[in-house]
């Protein structure tokens with residue numbers, strides 16, 4: 001039945017490059033992804049759960065599912081945090097009848113309902129299990145031979161529904177397989193599903209410096225040229241805070257952070273505007289000079 | 295009051311029961327103190343009570359310790375403890391419940407995380423979507439001069455983000471279903487109150 005896209009708020013700001021490259025890659029692969037959920041709202045993230053509790057936050061997230069059901073399509077998500085909020089709400093409605101009826105009572109106040117009949121799928125899951133790596137290999141025009149990549153799945157991507165689903169919850173490998181299909185080398189990266197500190201940039205910055213620092217250290221120690229991630233928050237912390245962390249630790253990283261769809265765009269030889277490199281804070285041009293002209 | 299009495303009054307079963315009754319609070323009864331969440335937690339070194347001790351203090355009804363602990367405010371919702379806990383406790387959900395409880399009990403200034411979460415929610419509900427640049431301004435406005443000093447330390451990061459168009463200063467889109475969203479939220483909040 002195809003997919004409908006939930007972009008999430010980050011797609012309009014911190015994760016703009018994810019949005020642009022996602023749309024281009026979807027087109028390049030001829031994926032069955034159509035439109036955005038009409039009039040989608042913010043999923044709320046854990047911050048809203050902090051402020052108003054789980055049920056209220058999940059009802060807010062569920063409005064999107066109700067709107068997707070009206071369109072009759074399964075949901076595809078790229079942001080890890082959005083994925084957690086939508087897929088966990090969906091999953092909980094499937095397994096917990098009381099929760100199902102509470103959410104529907106809340107949705108009813110807005111004239112909506114949701115049967116919990118849809119699937120919520122992460123982009124990486126769909127790429128691996130629906131599109132398939134053969135198709136990705138086939139579409140690769142410029143194999144990224146020699147490029148060493150630290151594949152940062154991020155913590156919530158693989159633990160959203162709290163049990164092994166499309167990847168291992170502690171040591172994910174699917175992003176590695178995807179990057180290898182582009183001809184690149186996935187370096188060993190023990191931090192692949194470890195936390196970067198999440199959304200505590202303003203409230204506990206030392207946590208971000210510490211945890212994101214460990215992620216950057218691990219990528220550097222394992223010889224990565226670039227970090228690749230599907231998650232706008234992981235990307236924000238590792239990219240925008242990199243210089244600051246480097247200064248604090250008296251180190252130099254020079255570690256560009258790309259959305260996985262940006263890297264796919266490079267291998268697929270998509271147009272420069274589809275790669276959305278101008279949004280990257282640590283410039284990726286030098287490390288990718290073999291494949292992309294500035 | 296004798297020293298022994300003072301010691302005895304430190305632990306209040308009624309307080310434990312009060313916490314078991316909050317949203318997701320009942321799970322805290324299940325903790326068997328194995329400590330797996332502690333070795334798991336990436337934020338443990340900054341917590342004054344690491345998760346296992348935090349749950350112990352709750353079970354013991356140790357009001358003072360629980361109320362002053364920064365534990366839930368440091369939880370990043372990374373979900374690693376949740377997938378590992380042998381008792382199947384959804385620890386992040388418990389932390390959400392505790393944060394809501396603490397903010398209601400002690401006010402929004404109980405921790406920077408409480409104020410930030412509330413501001414995030416207010417901005418989001420009004421527009422239906424998040425607008426980070428506005429959120430940041432609103433947060434610092436409410437947080438006061440001390441926080442603004444901290445904000446100045448972040449100016450380099452913010453500048454780079456604005457320069458690379460990752461922190462648009464122009465308003466984000468609003469949704470058409472704003473009042474629908476508000477009704478859904480209000481109903482769910484009322485249901486949550488009833489259920490606990």
Ligand code: SF4
Nearest residue numbers: 008009010043081082
């Ligand atoms: S998780 Fe973040 S990006 Fe996703 S919808 Fe919520 S606020 Fe927006």
Ligand code: SF4
Nearest residue numbers: 154155196198233234
């Ligand atoms: S690694 Fe950080 S940003 Fe990424 S999903 Fe985890 S907490 Fe969120």
Ligand code: SF4
Nearest residue numbers: 325326328329331379
């Ligand atoms: S892992 Fe679970 S049971 Fe073990 S101490 Fe932590 S919360 Fe308690």
Ligand code: SF4
Nearest residue numbers: 335369370372373375
């Ligand atoms: S979810 Fe929270 S408490 Fe659990 S390991 Fe992650 S940061 Fe620690």
